[in-house]
Amino acid sequence: MITLTKEEKQSLIDLANEARRRAYVPYSNYPVGAALRTKTGRLFTGVNVENAAYPTTICAERVAVFKAVSEGEREFEVIAVVTDNGGSPCGSCRQVLAEFGLDTIVLIADGQGKLIKQTTVQELLPEAFTPESLSRKV
Numbered sequence: 304m305i306t307l308t309k310e311e312k313q314s315l316i317d318l319a320n321e322a323r324r325r326a327y328v329p330y331s332n333y334p335v336g337a338a339l340r341t342k343t344g345r346l347f348t349g350v351n352v353e354n355a356a357y358p359t360t361i362c363a364e365r366v367a368v369f370k371a372v373s374e375g376e377r378e379f380e381v382i383a384v385v386t387d388n389g390g391s392p393c394g395s396c397r398q399v400l401a402e403f404g405l406d407t408i409v410l411i412a413d414g415q416g417k418l419i420k421q422t423t424v425q426e427l428l429p430e431a432f433t434p435e436s437l438s439r440k441v
């Protein structure tokens with residue numbers, strides 16, 4: 304497991320918070336920003352993009368992961384997630400993150416850029432259903 308310096312954490316949080324300004328949230332008015340760093344050091348941001356057909360909305364974290372995967376990246380080190388109130392990633396985002404590794408570090412921060420919690424996908428989604436689950440014998 305990697306260790307992140309305070310500066311590394313803050314710069315990812317700041318990147319997510321800047322991205323958050325581009326969130327498209329006419330319905331919830333709850334902008335979310337994410338910044339994902341891959342094991343190769345590339346950075347991908349994401350924002351939530353809402354839709355008049357509400358369930359079609361996609362979360363910031365999944366946008367960041369899907370951008371990365373669509374650019375050929377599948378191994379992640381850390382994702383920062385910023386909301387006004389330091390909210391925690393939703394269940395669907397936890398599941399999508401779990402697909403690509405339970406060790407991914409998750410930094411949860413508020414709109415002031417203050418780190419509220421550092422955790423991992425493993426902690427956020429215990430007993431996850433992962434790609435291995437499809438082939439593993441009970």
Ligand code: THU
Nearest residue numbers: 331333335351362363392393396
């Ligand atoms: N949202 C995210 O972007 N990420 C989460 O993990 C939680 C929820 C978005 C979806 C919707 O646009 C708004 O926040 C309110 O649910």
